[in-house]
Amino acid sequence: MEPKTASLNLHADDILEGAVAIAEYLFGSRELRRKVYYLAETSQLPVFRLGSVLCARKSVLAGFIKGQEKQPIRLLHLRAQIVALTGTIRQLERAGFDTSETRHLVAGAGRS
Structure with a gap:
C-alpha cells in the first residue's frame, strides 16, 4: 500500500489551493490574486475548482506557460x-x- 500513498503525496504537492497560492506561484506576489480570478473567469488560465476553492496544478501551469511562449x-x-x-x-x-x-x-x- 505504500506506493499508493507516495503517489497521492506526489499529486498533492503539485496542487495549488486558492487564488493566493496561484498568484504567488505565477507572479511571486499574493497581492495579484484578483488577477488570477480574472484570468480564471475569462478562461485564460488552466484552473479548476474543488468545491468553492480555485485550484491549479503546478505542472499544468508550467506546460501552459511553455505553450504561451511559443x-x-x-x-x-x-x-x-x-x-x-x-x-x-x-x-x-x-x-x-x-x-x-x-x-x-x-x-x-x-x-x-
Whole structure:
C-alpha cells in the first residue's frame, strides 16, 4: 500500500489551493490574486475548482506557460480581444439582445 500513498503525496504537492497560492506561484506576489480570478473567469488560465476553492496544478501551469511562449505575440493579442468580445456578448445576452450573428463572427475570428 505504500506506493499508493507516495503517489497521492506526489499529486498533492503539485496542487495549488486558492487564488493566493496561484498568484504567488505565477507572479511571486499574493497581492495579484484578483488577477488570477480574472484570468480564471475569462478562461485564460488552466484552473479548476474543488468545491468553492480555485485550484491549479503546478505542472499544468508550467506546460501552459511553455505553450504561451511559443505563440506569436500578435496572436495572443487577438485571442485576448476575442475573449473580451465574448464577455461583452454574454452581457448583451443577459440584457435580452439577440447576439447570434455576432457570436458567429467572433467564432469565425477565433478560428483564424
